Structure formats: C-alpha cells, structure tokens
Amino acid sequence: MSAPALEARGLTRHFGALIATDDVAFALQPGARQALIGPNGAGKTTLINLLTGVLKPTAGQVWLQGRDVTHLASSARVRMGLSRTFQINQLFPDLTPAESLALAISERDGSGADFWRVAGGGPEIVAEIESLLTLFSLESDFDRPTRKLPYGKQRLLEIALALATRPRVLLLDEPAAGVPEEERRDILAALAALPSEVAILLIEHDMDLVFNFAERISVLVAGKLLTEGEPEAIAADERVRAVYLGEDAHG
Amino acid sequence: MSASDAPATARLTAHLHRRARWRWPEIVFWLAILALIFALPSRAGIINEALIAGLFALSLDLILGLTGILSLGHAAFLGLGAYSAAILATRGFADPMLGLAFGAGIAALVGLVTAPLLLRGGDLTRLMVTLGVSLMLGELANRNGWLTGGADGLNFSIAPVLALFPIGFTGQRNAALYSFAVLFILVVIARRLACSPFGLALAAIRENRLRAGALGVGASRRIVAIYTVAAAYAGAAGALLAQTTQIVSLDLFDFHRSADVMLMLIIGGAGYLYGGLIGAAAFIVLRDVVSAATPEYWEFWIGLALVILVLAGRERIAAAPRRLIALIAPRAAPRGVA
Numbered sequence: 243m244s245a246p247a248l249e250a251r252g253l254t255r256h257f258g259a260l261i262a263t264d265d266v267a268f269a270l271q272p273g274a275r276q277a278l279i280g281p282n283g284a285g286k287t288t289l290i291n292l293l294t295g296v297l298k299p300t301a302g303q304v305w306l307q308g309r310d311v312t313h314l315a316s317s318a319r320v321r322m323g324l325s326r327t328f329q330i331n332q333l334f335p336d337l338t339p340a341e342s343l344a345l346a347i348s349e350r351d352g353s354g355a356d357f358w359r360v361a362g363g364g365p366e367i368v369a370e371i372e373s374l375l376t377l378f379s380l381e382s383d384f385d386r387p388t389r390k391l392p393y394g395k396q397r398l399l400e401i402a403l404a405l406a407t408r409p410r411v412l413l414l415d416e417p418a419a420g421v422p423e424e425e426r427r428d429i430l431a432a433l434a435a436l437p438s439e440v441a442i443l444l445i446e447h448d449m450d451l452v453f454n455f456a457e458r459i460s461v462l463v464a465g466k467l468l469t470e471g472e473p474e475a476i477a478a479d480e481r482v483r484a485v486y487l488g489e490d491a492h493g
Numbered sequence: 494m495s496a497s498d499a500p501a502t503a504r505l506t507a508h509l510h511r512r513a514r515w516r517w518p519e520i521v522f523w524l525a526i527l528a529l530i531f532a533l534p535s536r537a538g539i540i541n542e543a544l545i546a547g548l549f550a551l552s553l554d555l556i557l558g559l560t561g562i563l564s565l566g567h568a569a570f571l572g573l574g575a576y577s578a579a580i581l582a583t584r585g586f587a588d589p590m591l592g593l594a595f596g597a598g599i600a601a602l603v604g605l606v607t608a609p610l611l612l613r614g615g616d617l618t619r620l621m622v623t624l625g626v627s628l629m630l631g632e633l634a635n636r637n638g639w640l641t642g643g644a645d646g647l648n649f650s651i652a653p654v655l656a657l658f659p660i661g662f663t664g665q666r667n668a669a670l671y672s673f674a675v676l677f678i679l680v681v682i683a684r685r686l687a688c689s690p691f692g693l694a695l696a697a698i699r700e701n702r703l704r705a706g707a708l709g710v711g712a713s714r715r716i717v718a719i720y721t722v723a724a725a726y727a728g729a730a731g732a733l734l735a736q737t738t739q740i741v742s743l744d745l746f747d748f749h750r751s752a753d754v755m756l757m758l759i760i761g762g763a764g765y766l767y768g769g770l771i772g773a774a775a776f777i778v779l780r781d782v783v784s785a786a787t788p789e790y791w792e793f794w795i796g797l798a799l800v801i802l803v804l805a806g807r808e809r810i811a812a813a814p815r816r817l818i819a820l821i822a823p824r825a826a827p828r829g830v831a
Contacts, residue, residue: 294707296703296706315706315711316706316707317705317706317707317708317709317710317711317712318711320706320707320708320709321709325707326707328703328704328707332701332703332704332707333700333701333704334696334697334700334701334704335700335701336696336700337693337696337697337700338508340505340508340509341509341693341696342697344509344690344693345690345693345694345696345697345708345710346708346709348690348693348694349690349694349708349709349710350709353690354690354691354694354709354710355690355691355714355715355718356689356690356691357685357686357689357690357691357692358685358686358689359689359690360509360510360513360688360689361509361688361689361690361692361693362509362690362693363506363509363510368502368505368506368509369502371505371509372501372502372505375505381501384505384508385504385508403704403708404707406708407708407709
C-alpha cells in the first residue's frame with residue numbers, strides 16, 4: 243500500500259492555555275477528494291497552518307509523501323508538492339495576475355533564483371500563464387494590479403496561484419467564501435477540472451459544496467477529530483448533527 | 494484567450510517584458526548626464542558626488558524598495574568599500590578598477606556575513622541591527638589606526654583609470670566619467686536583476702511574505718542574496734568616493750550618511766531603481782544651493798524642506814515616482830473588464 247499523500251500523527255498545538263489542535267491523527271490518500279468541516283473555532287485553519295508549516299506543532303508530526311516534514315519550512319513543503327489557498331486572500335497587491343503566476347511557475351520549475359533572464363519570458367511559461375488565466379476567467383485582467391481586481395477575481399487568482407505550483411496535495415481553506423454565486427461556479431468548475439491524482443482537502447462551511455465535492459468527510463470539533471467517513475454516514479451521524487444544530491448560524 | 498490566440502499571447506509576453514524594455518526617457522536621462530559632465534566642466538566635482546550618492550541610494554533601493562527591508566546603517570558598506578579601496582591604494586595597488594572590485598568585494602563579504610541578522614524580527618529590529626553594525630564598524634576603523642589612519646583618515650594617490658585617464662583633483666571630469674560608467678553598468682545589472690524571476694520573488698517577499706512562502710519562495714536565502722548585492726553596490730560607491738577624492742575619513746561610517754541616503758531614496762521614490770539617482774541629485778543640488786545662500790544655517794533649510802516634503806507632499810511624493818514609472822515603463826493601457 244502506498245503512503246498517504248499527507249498525514250498528521252498526534253498533531254497538537256497549544257496557544258498558551260488554549261489547545262487549538264488536540265492529538266489529531268489524519269490521513270489524506272493520493273487522489274483523495276476529502277472535506278474538513280466543523281463549527282467556527284474548531285481549529286480548521288490552525289490545522290492547515292500546522293500541515294503547511296506556517297505554524298510549528300507543540301507535539302506530533304506531519305508526513306508528506308512518506309517523509310517526515312515536521313521540521314521543514316513551508317516553502318520547502320511547497321517544493322515537495324504541498325500547496326494551499328488562504329481563507330483570507332493572500333496576494334501581491336502591486337503585482338499583476340500575470341506576474342504573480344509567472345513567479346509561482348518560476349519557483350516551481352526551479353528557475354526562481356535566476357537573476358538574469360526576464361521573468362515569465364519563455365514561451366512555455368507564457369503558454370502556462372495563459373491557460374491558467376483562461377481556466378480562472380482572468381484573461382481580461384491579466385495586466386491590472388491585483389489590488390484593483392474585484393473580490394471575486396482576487397479569489398480566483400488565489401486558487402490559480404496554488405494550482406500554478408502543480409501541487410500533489412492541495413489544501414483549500416474556504417475557497418468560495420464571499421464569492422458571488424456566478425463566480426462560485428467558476429471555482430467549482432476549476433476544482434472539478436483538477437487532475438485526479440491530486441489529493442485535495444477542502445475546508446468549507448457551504449454544505450452543498452462539501453457534499454457535492456467530497457468522497458470523504460472529516461469533522462473537527464474543539465481541536466479534536468470527532469469522526470470521519472463517507473458523506474452519507476456523516477450526514478446521518480447524530481453527534482455531527484448535534485454539533486451543527488447547536489450552531490444555528492450554519493444550518 | 495487560448496494558447497493558439499496569437500495576439501493575446503503577444504500581449505501577455507509584452508506585458509511580462511514591459512519592465513525590461515528600454516524606454517526613450519531612460520535613454521534621454523543617461524545622455525543628459527553625459528552631456529552635463531561635458532557642458533559643465535567646472536561643476537564636474539559636484540556631478541561626480543551626485544553620481545556616487547545616486548549609486549549609494551540605488552544600493553539602498555535594492556533592499557528597501559525592491560525587497561522591503563529597512564536599514565539605518567547602510568553607511569557601514571559605504572565606509573567599508575571606501576577604506577578597502579584606500580588601504581589597497583596605500584599598499585601600492587593603485588589601479589582604480591582593482592580597488593573598486595576590492596571595495597565592493599569586502600563590502601559584499603561583510604553583507605553576506607551580517608545578512609542573517611536581518612531574518613528575525615520586524616522593521617524596528619532591522620533598523621537597530623543595521624544601525625548597530627554600522628556603529629561597530631565605525632568604531633573598529635577608529636580603534637585600528639595602524640590600518641585606517643584612525644581619526645586622521647588616509648591620504649593616498651590613485652593610478653589613472655585604464656592607465657590613461659587621471660582622476661581626482663587634477664581630473665575631475667575624468668572622475669565624473671569614471672563614476673558615470675560604473676553607475677551605468679551597475680544600473681543595467683540592477684535592471685536585469687529586478688526583471689528576473691529573482692527580482693519578482695523579491696517583490697513577492699515585499700508584498701506578502703506569507704504568500705511568497707506558500708508559493709515556494711525561500712525568503713531567507715533571497716534576502717541574504719539581495720543584501721549581499723546591495724552591500725557590494727554600496728561598497729562600490731564607497732570605493733568610487735575614496736578614489737575620486739583620494740581621501741577617506743571616519744565620517745564615512747557616520748549615522749548621517751545612512752540617514753541622508755534614506756532621505757535621498759524617499760525624495761526620489763523607492764522601488765523603481767531611478768528614484769535613488771533622482772533623489773540624490775535633488776538632495777545634493779538643494780544642499781549646494783542652500784549652503785551657498787546661507788553657509789551657516791544650511792542644515793536648517795534642508796531640514797525644513799524635508800519636513801515639508803514628507804508631510805505636506807506625501808501624496809505627491811508617492812504619486813511622482815509612479816508618474817515617472819508610467820513614463821519610463823508604461824503598463825499596457827488600462828482596459829475595462831470585458
């Protein structure tokens with residue numbers, strides 16, 4: 243059996259007295275379409291930050307493609323194929339979408355330290371930028387500074403950047419948050435078009451999106467993994483219902 | 494827009510190349526300096542000073558403007574470059590090119606060694622660390638008089654450039670031309686660097702370090718690399734200053750040098766490579782004009798001008814470089830969302 247694409251072993255993170263992530267054991271198989279759900283404050287984003295290396299765990303390990311990466315910087319994990327999007331847009335306000343994508347592609351193909359060639363100059367890179375711009379409906383905005391793009395377009399760029407790293411594991415932190423309905427469809431279409439071998443973990447509050455997308459769902463409550471299973475089983479689970487019924491806001 | 498859509502591909506390629514292309518205002522800028530050196534031989538000294546200050550400010554722009562790293566101790570590298578070139582000349586190696594390379598090299602080495610100190614903490618930490626390093630180096634130069642001449646500094650003579658063109662007080666125009674050539678070559682290199690994937694990664698670190706890391710940019714290595722390059726540039730400026738004046742003194746390490754160069758860069762606008770050059774020229778001309786009018790109180794007027802510039806003119810200061818960028822490297826004409 244092949245190693246999981248991404249695995250957490252006994253992952254724990256304390257913030258002072260608060261235990262944000264509590265002994266989480268969790269695996270994402272290659273090609274998985276998995277969702278992580280849980281009420282606000284369950285520690286979903288903290289878990290993503292631990293998996294990607296933005297935060298260091300208090301205890302436990304992170305394994306990526308069968309390697310212990312607990313002590314690797316986030317940029318090193320990206321180069322090993324672990325990529326993410328952010329719940330709150332993390333973009334380059336003064337760079338254009340074309341430049342941002344050129345950067346992501348250069349870093350991926352190993353030319354990121356090149357200080358003499360023009361960035362994004364090669365025909366292959368231009369072709370790849372073009373196809374990503376088209377895939378995310380950004381082709382008419384490629385040369386506008388990112389800060390001037392409407393929110394929905396920025397959200398699409400957020401995902402396009404993660405894809406430009408050609409991840410083998412992709413963590414999507416509420417990709418559709420705040421996106422208008424019509425652009426939400428663009429995002430769903432882009433996610434559906436991802437290569438099947440990419441393992442994807444989706445964090446989302448929109449249950450329609452979760453149940454449409456996921457083949458497996460993990461439920462995080464108060465930093466602990468409550469349960470994990472197929473969508474039908476999760477939908478029928480009394481404990482999950484209790485958690486969500488106790489939180490009317492997400493009904 | 495698809496891969497087979499040739500006009501769109503061409504537009505995208507042109508957009509990605511737009512900063513790398515030479516624009517006519519840039520060419521006019523360089524030709525104007527050259528013309529000025531020949532037209533005003535009696536002012537060659539001050540032109541030379543402005544060119545060297547411009548190089549020094551360009552070096553700060555590489556870390557502050559391109560990468561977003563603050564420094565209040567950049568004079569450390571100016572002093573190192575100047576003293577290295579001067580000491581080499583006093584030991585009988587009077588070739589200016591050799592001294593220039595040596596000064597830049599020593600400064601780069603110290604930049605490389607001290608750069609890791611900038612990787613932790615925030616802006617205030619970096620201001621204090623860079624200031625501290627420059628204070629230490631200045632004091633080391635003061636205490637090691639056997640090497641540096643201590644408080645007396647060093648006087649030395651320098652061989653003609655390329656063994657043909659004498660520089661210094663007897664060849665001020667040659668000195669200005671020498672500084673011009675070095676500045677031009679280093680600007681060409683800085684331009685390439687800023688347009689490269691490496692330069693784009695520096696912009697990404699400045700704009701959003703968290704996201705840069707999430708795209709695989711190892712910020713630490715990039716910051717160390719650009720800090721080393723910037724130190725070499727400042728060292729080259731120091732070496733030029735030493736060689737064209739044929740004197741070095743401890744004031745090269747002074748705090749006011751670090752502060753002045755930051756002011757020059759802010760006046761001219763950070764982040765587009767020409768801001769330091771323009772700011773340095775403005776600063777030196779302003780100082781020259783005001784100190785001629787009121788020799789005793791010129792610093793008062795410089796101070797007042799700076800306060801007004803930074804407070805009353807903050808918007809204009811921010812907008813002026815952008816207008817100039819638009820002139821030098823215009824983006825494709827803005828288009829509405831289709």
